[in-house]
Amino acid sequence: MANKSDVASTVDLNSGLIDFIQASPTPYHAVNTLSAALKAAGFLSLNESKPWKLKKRQGYFVTRGGSSIIAFKTGNDDLASTGVRMVGGHTDSPCLKIKPQPEIHRYRYAQLGVEVYGGVLLNPWFDRDLSIAGRIDYREKSGKLSHCLINFEKAIAVIPSLAIHLDREANENRKINAQTDIIPIVTQLGKDGSIDLKGILLEHLRSTMKLNTAEKVLAYDLRLYDVQPPALTGMHEEFIAGARLDNLLSCYVGLQSLLHSNDKHASLLICTDHEEVGSISANGAKGPFLESVLERIAETLATASAESKRHILENSIMFSVDNAHGIHPNFPGKHDDKHGPLLNAGPVIKINANQRYATSSETSAFFRQLCEDSHVPIQAFVVRNDMGCGSTIGPIVAGELGVKTLDIGVPTFAMHSIREMAGAKDTVYLASALTAFYNR
Numbered sequence: 001m002a003n004k005s006d007v008a009s010t011v012d013l014n015s016g017l018i019d020f021i022q023a024s025p026t027p028y029h030a031v032n033t034l035s036a037a038l039k040a041a042g043f044l045s046l047n048e049s050k051p052w053k054l055k056k057r058q059g060y061f062v063t064r065g066g067s068s069i070i071a072f073k074t075g076n077d078d079l080a081s082t083g084v085r086m087v088g089g090h091t092d093s094p095c096l097k098i099k100p101q102p103e104i105h106r107y108r109y110a111q112l113g114v115e116v117y118g119g120v121l122l123n124p125w126f127d128r129d130l131s132i133a134g135r136i137d138y139r140e141k142s143g144k145l146s147h148c149l150i151n152f153e154k155a156i157a158v159i160p161s162l163a164i165h166l167d168r169e170a171n172e173n174r175k176i177n178a179q180t181d182i183i184p185i186v187t188q189l190g191k192d193g194s195i196d197l198k199g200i201l202l203e204h205l206r207s208t209m210k211l212n213t214a215e216k217v218l219a220y221d222l223r224l225y226d227v228q229p230p231a232l233t234g235m236h237e238e239f240i241a242g243a244r245l246d247n248l249l250s251c252y253v254g255l256q257s258l259l260h261s262n263d264k265h266a267s268l269l270i271c272t273d274h275e276e277v278g279s280i281s282a283n284g285a286k287g288p289f290l291e292s293v294l295e296r297i298a299e300t301l302a303t304a305s306a307e308s309k310r311h312i313l314e315n316s317i318m319f320s321v322d323n324a325h326g327i328h329p330n331f332p333g334k335h336d337d338k339h340g341p342l343l344n345a346g347p348v349i350k351i352n353a354n355q356r357y358a359t360s361s362e363t364s365a366f367f368r369q370l371c372e373d374s375h376v377p378i379q380a381f382v383v384r385n386d387m388g389c390g391s392t393i394g395p396i397v398a399g400e401l402g403v404k405t406l407d408i409g410v411p412t413f414a415m416h417s418i419r420e421m422a423g424a425k426d427t428v429y430l431a432s433a434l435t436a437f438y439n440r
Contacts, residue, residue, distance in 0.1 A: 010428050013256065014240055017427060018230040020252045021242050025133040025225040027067035027091035027273045028149050030248060034255055034271065035061060038071050041259050048292070054300040057263045062293060065283040066135060066147075067091055067273035070293050071258060075266040079301055080308045083315030084266045084294065085438050086403070087257065088285070088393050089250035089322065090275030093243070094118035094416045096125065096182065098132065098222040102197055104183060110195045111183045112157065114224065118276030122176045124418040125224075129155035130184060134222035136201055140213040148211065150204065155227050157184040184224060226418050238344055238424050245412060245420040247275070250321040253431050260431075261438035266297070275322075275393055285393035291401060317366070318405040319437060320358060320394030321430070323422070324348035324381045326411030339382040341411035344423035346377030347430050350392070350407040358394035363406035367433075374436040376429050379411070408433075 024030035039045065043059035046052055054060065054074055061071035068091065072084070096114040104111040116122075133151040140146055159182050164170050176182065187195065198217040205214040230242025251271045258269045274284035281287055298309050327340030341348045349364055350357040371378045383389040398405040410426040 010424055013253070013427050013431060014232060014424050016256070017240070017249060017252045018232075018242065021244055021248050022229045024091075024244070024248055025131070025151060026135070026149075026221075026223050028135045028221070029133060029151065030091040030251060030271070031063055031067055031069045032149060034069050034071070034251065035063060037255060037259075043071060052296050052300055054297065056301070064289050065273065068271065068283040068289060070268060070270045070290065071255070072268040072293070072297065073258065073261070073263055073266065074297070074301055075264055077265055079266055079298060080311040081315065082265055083312050083317065084268050084297070085440070086268045086270065086316060086318040086397075087254045087434055087437070088270045088272070088290075088318060088320050088397060089254055090247045090273065090279075090285070090393060091251060091271050092118070092273050092276050093246060093248070094120040094276050096120065096184075096224045098134075098197070098220070098224070100219075103195055105189065105194050108189045108191070108193070109185050110187045110189050110193070111185050112197065113183060116178050116182075117223070119416050121414070121417040122178065122182060124414075125182060126159050126161040128158070128226045128418060129228065130157040130159070130224045131155055131227045132157065132222050133225060134220060136205065136217055137219045138202070138205065138211075138214050139216045139218055141215045142213070145218070146214075148205070148209065150201065150209070150222075152204070153227070157186045157224060159184045228419070232424060233421075234424075239421055240424050240427070241419055241421045243419055245422050246323040246415050247321075249323065249410060249422060249427065250430075253427055254321060254434060257431050257434035257438060261435050265438065265440075266301075267438040268293075272393065279393055279396055285396045286400065290397065294401075313401055313403055316403050317363065318358075318394070318397050318401075318403050319367075319434065320392045320397065320405060320407045321434070322350075322392040322394075322407070322409045323412040323415060323420075324350055324409040325415060326413055326422075328413060334384070334387070336382050336384050339380055341379040341381050343411050343413070343421075344425040345411070346371070346379055346426065347408050347433055348379045348381045348411055350381050350394075350409060352383065352389050354389070355395055356389040356391040357407035358392075358398040358405035359407045360404070363404050367406050367408065370436055370440060371433055374432050376433045376436075381411075 046062040099113040102112040137147045205211040274281045279285040394407040413421040
């Protein structure tokens with residue numbers, strides 16, 4: 001039974017997580033929300049295109065592409081001796097993205113063509129109240145190119161299911177065609193009516209966002225999302241349900257752990273975009289973002305020699321924090337009998353012999369000792385031998401930098417659905433473990 005302080009911390013952390021997810025319908029919004037929290041905590045913003053003058057015992061953050069962010073504390077230790085304690089997550093989630101020329105007019109309904117981003121579980125997207133959010137790139141009346149974030153917030157789209165009367169075998173073998181079956185309806189038109197999405201976006205910029213200098217929308221990166229907010233569920237509010245738990249939960253808990261850690265060691269949080277599609281991009285974990293930031297930290301705070309940089313990397317360790325598959329009580333056969341993580345039973349060490357996860361016996365032992373010292377329960381996940389295994393940024397970082405890496409995450413139901421489910425206690429367990437890691 002949790003004591004009152006445990007309950008209070010659980011409520012506070014999950015309340016903050018709910019607010020964070022609700023404010024972050026896209027990776028751009030997530031990075032914007034993370035940046036605001038870091039600024040409020042006294043972290044200084046850096047620009048990749050300008051010189052850095054870093055000081056000991058100070059917090060900094062830098063963004064790339066508006067959808068990836070690295071925050072770090074410089075600490076007060078010798079970098080070559082202690083290395084950097086790193087936690088990594090990702091800002092993107094599987095979703096439906098609006099195509100560049102999306103307008104579809106059929107039977108007096110206006111629809112928007114969408115593209116599937118990542119491994120989306122498509123069935124739950126039907127019959128949901130959907131809105132649109134993302135980034136707009138536009139030209140001002142002066143000719144200057146500008147960009148901004150946009151979020152309609154209210155429900156403006158829906159993908160209706162086909163009635164079972166018209167598909168009697170729907171519950172047995174309905175298949176979803178990603179090109180033709182998931183086109184959302186946004187409005188009903190007059191006899192000769194039509195819509196122009198860029199025109200609608202421009203009007204929104206001018207009238208709602210008061211960007212009166214906007215002249216023309218040139219491009220966008222827009223996604224559909226479910227307007228239903230996250231919530232604590234269960235008879236005793238022991239679960240948290242919501243969109244994008246994979247992986248905004250890790251980003252938020254990583255942020256809180258960094259903010260509440262001491263300033264002794266060099267500590268870093270990286271949250272990158274494009275993990276759900278392989279991480280190969282300028283903003284992704286397979287790009288040069290992390291390596292570039294580590295080099296600049298080393299050049300500013302340590303001897304800028306190849307030898308010292310190697311020492312820093314050798315003494316560093318990365319925790320790749322990405323949600324794990326909890327054992328589903330309706331489908332227990334989908335898990336290995338000995339490796340079925342339970343919700344609210346602690347973070348999961350993710351292990352794969354074929355290096356889909358980067359955990360080694362060394363990093364696993366390190367984390368087990370850390371959790372034992374911090375009184376945090378832990379679990380282990382290994383996929384069945386007759387099933388495929390997902391992956392994370394862990395193997396990418398380990399392979400690119402040669403840094404000791406561990407893959408962990410909180411157990412989750414309905415991963416990649418429009419609404420996922422995790423344990424409310426697990427956020428606190430994870431925060432305790434990550435804070436202890438930063439402080440160790």
